Amino acid sequence: MVRSYESDQELERLRRRARWSKNTCVAIALLSFWPFLAGIDWIMKERESQIAMRVAQDLVVAAVLALIVFCLLWSLLGMKLYQRFNEEFKRRYAIPWISGIPGIQELYYDMGRGMSHREIRNAAVVGCGNEEEFTSSDLLAGLYGGIPFRMSNVTTRRMVHSTKGRRRTEMIFTGQVLQFCQVPGERVSQGHLQIFQKELLSDFRGWKAEHPIKINQGIFEKKFQVYATNEASAWRILTPQLLERLTAFADAIGKQVAVTFRDRDVFVAVYQTRNVFDGDLHMPVEEQKGQILEDMELLQKAWRFFLTT
16 A cells, blocks of 8 residues: 655655665765775786776776666665655645646646657657657646647657667657647648757757748747748748747747647647656755746746747
């Protein structure tokens, strides 16, 4: 039977226990580094190699072994405590606090579910990668301003081959994907209209529509690349007002973004490494309540910038 933590004080004590467990794992891993380093150095002395190279090899191998120790200890001792704290934090605060935001109705939240690989692939707002490496969680759905929406954490990866023939996974995208459904008629797109931000993280884009759209507007052109399935449909959506709003949205969010219009749906992807609604072990519970409302600013700003007239 899973225990329910009915007060902030109980949840705060659980957070401290989980933090102590993590710090203990880190301390043991750091302490193990030095015996590993001494042992590896003794082994490497038996080989003929330059001192500088040997020292570098010693440090790298000892660090890797210490990291393995931390991962093992964390999986055995700390992970369950953190997961218990995280789930309880979401249960106590996610729905109650989000439900209180003006304009939100019929809210549904499932921390274990998310958007599917197929849905992300069809949205074409980020690269979907390999299905077996795809993860998604924290599905939030409901109505905002009378328009149905869905939002979840998404991480996509792909398998790549190195020059030595080895296979490894490579991150494509991690962050939030937001979907507005049944958008007003002036935002309806025939096929895909994709807008990708130009920056280092633009590698998270995946499939691109066949027609690149040249936007002769200085600020927008510097920030974004645009592709469309249907050029005539794209130009009906890409009004000067929308271009200004998209630029303002990217500035307001302050992170790498991509937007896709597909039929009567609008998809917004925001690249960030932190999952929304996750509890923080290093911040008191009371101080974390406001973080949930900050996470919901993505929904509010996207609705305001793209779906209001």
